[in-house]
Amino acid sequence: MRKIPAALAILGLAAVGLAGCSLPAASDCPRPDGSGEDLDLIQVTGSTDAAPEVDLYTPFNPPVTQFTDLEEGDGEIPITSDGQLVVLDLSLYSGDSGEPLVASGYDGDLSQPIPMSQWVATVPALEQALHCASDGARVVVAIPPDGIEASAATSVGLSEGESAVAVVDVRKVYRGAADGTLVYNSGMGLPAVVRAPDGTPGVVVPDGAAPDELVTQTLIKGHGPVVEEDSTVRLHVLSVGWDDKEQISSTWETGAPQSQSVTGQQLLQDVLVGQTVGSQVMAVVPAELGGTEQATVFVFDILGLDEAAPAP
Template identity: 50%
Template sequence: MRKLPVALAVLSLSAVGLTGCSLPGSAEACPQPTGTADALDLIEVSGGAQSLPQVDVYTPFHVESSQWGELAQGEGTQIDGSESQLVVIDVSVVSGDTGEGLVATPYDGSLTNVNAMSVWSQTFPVFPEALRCASAGSQVVVAMAPDDIDPEVASGLGLTEGESAIAVVDVRKVYLDHADGSNVFNTGNGLPIVVRAPDGRPGVVVPDGEAPDDVVVQTLKRGDGAEVADGDAVRVHYTAVSWDDDEVTGTTWDTTPASIAAGGTEDPVSAELTGHTVGSQLMVVVPAADEASSASIYVIDILGIDATE
């Protein structure tokens, strides 16, 4: 079996649609699709939780429509289907005709291969749906119909025309896709007001008065995740707004979260991340650098901390 780095594996594969099961006690918070997945009874997956899985399948294996099911249940932050949500996953793909392994990520235990779900969906379009509600420790098997595999990708995998494929996905880490902490009351007269869309995306209402002369930091939501330390690589969503004209000058919400080193001395935003917790949302108001520039308002969602190895 070929083993590829995660980024290369992502760019060299593709697939689609299925069935699933609900996590006990969490169906309302994160409902999964339901249905029948009889073809999955022909697939047996074994092996250690952190190692390349052994896939045994009755061959030739073929499905007319793709199917999926959860083999092991994880815990913690769940994948919610957002294209920008960051995850660390291992994937192994097996031929439906022969049962032989075609391609796999390294399965080396590293949590540093972080990718947005949008990157994986370019390769496997079904993943945002098939992995919905999965969390760290989840293992999901996906039986992919031929029509759900791009012909160019199928050719690159060595699949024949009309051949199905099987993917086993091991979820290693899931980042928040927006701050989920408890709301914090702030008095803050004369400061901007932050409003949020249902998906967590913030909007900023700028007051008519003058911007403060010093950096102001407010905790809008307080998360219960890990505390950020100096030097941590922190994944954040942020929106930056000009105080003078209410214009958005920068945002990650249209792309993917940014990685910021906490505790930087030159950047007032990164300096303020230290000591806050994952799941928190901060508002940082930075005064204008000079008379020709405007003060800036940053709304920052702390989504997770990258592993160092």
């Protein structure tokens, strides 16, 4: 069986866009019913720390996607949006022969999260099968021929019209947007932040002069881990100019939350250290401090803390 990186290189397909989302707690997100009689033809054994052993009655031809949790997730953040970053391990098996086709690394590396949208673009069956799954879940999925994108199926050795079985281990799930408790701020003379239903922020900059010192406000107080001076944080960031009131950049539009090391970055240390994952923080940076022609308004959504790759 070939071994490829943890994302399965998304089976060779390109990225697609994201759509960030405010997420419910895992306890508020019931898993859908994916039961079906074809699941009785699949036997999965082995530790969730490694690639599973799968015995399959062949030929295996499920008419629709079916799935069940072999292990229930115990994480706080469920998968509810294609815009979320996730770390998954996945093993794929031929429906005709039962033989393994491709597997991720199972190396404990949590440092390379992938947008859920990329997984779904390649294996559409995963959208339903992983809905509301959280860290620690092991899910077996019976995949009909239309449950895998055609070129991806060919690239891993599936013949036309062939079904497959996937075993997915959910290692880490990031928030799609800030999801904590709203915080009251008087905000006199400062920008106001509005949010779309999916959590995407917008900034309303007031008329008048910008502050001449750095100003920060916690707009949403998250309930996750604390950002430390040596943390690497995963952020959605929106920036808007004070004077022209024009958007400068937005990871919400590019679909790529930033991974930023706080170490050695004074602005991030001043704004983010001591904040908690799940928070939304606004910072107004004077032009002189930022080295720009005008003051800049930043809105940071703290989606999670990145973890370093394990030592070789």
